[in-house]
Amino acid sequence: MISALLGLAFLAGAAMAASGLYEPARPVASVVLGVLGTAWLVALRLRKKGAAGAADEIVQTENKQPSLSSPSEYGGRGAMSAVLAPLGPWRLWAAVLLVPAVWLAPWAGSAALLLLALGWFIQAVARARPAVGVGRGFAAVGWTLTIMLLALAAYTAATARNHDLPGSITYGLCLLLRALGLSADADGAMIHLHSWRQMHPLAATWDGLFDPVSLLLLVGAAAWVAWGWFEGSQFDRGAEPWRRFVLPLAIVWLCWQPIRWLLLTAVYLDRVMRFPADWHLHAMNHYFSLWVQLAATIALALLAGGLVAWWGRIAGRAGGAATSAEIAAGTAPPAQGWARPDSAAPESAVLRVAAAAPSPLRSAAAVVMIAAAGFAAAWALHYAPPGPRKDGRVMFVERKSQWEPTDRPYDTRWYVEP
Numbered sequence: 001m002i003s004a005l006l007g008l009a010f011l012a013g014a015a016m017a018a019s020g021l022y023e024p025a026r027p028v029a030s031v032v033l034g035v036l037g038t039a040w041l042v043a044l045r046l047r048k049k050g051a052a053g054a055a056d057e058i059v060q061t062e063n064k065q066p067s068l069s070s071p072s073e074y075g076g077r078g079a080m081s082a083v084l085a086p087l088g089p090w091r092l093w094a095a096v097l098l099v100p101a102v103w104l105a106p107w108a109g110s111a112a113l114l115l116l117a118l119g120w121f122i123q124a125v126a127r128a129r130p131a132v133g134v135g136r137g138f139a140a141v142g143w144t145l146t147i148m149l150l151a152l153a154a155y156t157a158a159t160a161r162n163h164d165l166p167g168s169i170t171y172g173l174c175l176l177l178r179a180l181g182l183s184a185d186a187d188g189a190m191i192h193l194h195s196w197r198q199m200h201p202l203a204a205t206w207d208g209l210f211d212p213v214s215l216l217l218l219v220g221a222a223a224w225v226a227w228g229w230f231e232g233s234q235f236d237r238g239a240e241p242w243r244r245f246v247l248p249l250a251i252v253w254l255c256w257q258p259i260r261w262l263l264l265t266a267v268y269l270d271r272v273m274r275f276p277a278d279w280h281l282h283a284m285n286h287y288f289s290l291w292v293q294l295a296a297t298i299a300l301a302l303l304a305g306g307l308v309a310w311w312g313r314i315a316g317r318a319g320g321a322a323t324s325a326e327i328a329a330g331t332a333p334p335a336q337g338w339a340r341p342d343s344a345a346p347e348s349a350v351l352r353v354a355a356a357a358p359s360p361l362r363s364a365a366a367v368v369m370i371a372a373a374g375f376a377a378a379w380a381l382h383y384a385p386p387g388p389r390k391d392g393r394v395m396f397v398e399r400k401s402q403w404e405p406t407d408r409p410y411d412t413r414w415y416v417e418p
Contacts, residue, residue: 002305010037042137116142
């Protein structure tokens, strides 16, 4: 569990390093962290010998009941293959269809889609079990990294228009500072810290409280589990992976954010107290530093992995469910899937969730998928990015305009200012 979270933390750091959100993009750091996270997670999957189609170490949910991911059903293919079996080698076709997106996407998204396409291609052409396992690992990592990049784009758009926290949350942070013995007051979206050196105004922002790297860890963990569920290896467990891992992880993540903010604020006070009061300092860059956020996210992964594993053991024994050790040892009782207990696996090539769902739900899902495909096609055809950030000076061409000229030195006569 901790190992999987560490691999996802490295992927989150790679996505953040490639984005250039708070500082210029770091391609070398992004590649190093991405390779490390990919190798970590793929090796984690290959370590699970005999687990057909297992998606992660987070929830080791091998099941004694035959499932859609079992080699005895549907030719050893997963739940997704059961739907697409009439299309033949669908993974090969999917990899081919991803090639234009790999070519047109920005380089971070291109790398994620390339991993997904490469994983599907390896699964389509490989016959040896280790090679198929590597392909599954690449596909899972590519999917997870793609979801992380989309979440980072949504985070950037959401925080760009308004950074300020609501007054109630700002006041709550002020109370936490007072609980630590600091003199602090809240004024709207500002927190004022009192010290012998000066008054320290701190902006209470969404970016400062909820850092993007730890958010990507949470989103990546949910995407990692969702891929295993969609692939078929976690389908028979129903909502158990979400209830026993994703939900506790979200609670730990939410409780960690004010603790991290308090630690960073303590570092800020320690930095400014070391210099005279008349010095103008740049002492808040650690709030948005990539390496500080990555270190805090790794600490969160270690803490959350231990707490979630401990809670899973307690909840499993109290509720009679299987623990991770029992599942790994093969002594776990069979788990009930989401499908109705009295319904057998469909003989036709139809996903079990589609067979169990009512007809209106299936129709609504089809409409949503068609709309998503149309939106993706429109975005790909009409999206016009402004281009990369340019260095140098800004040039104003004033040949045809007399509005606010810049060819005359500023004075109080020409510009009519007292």
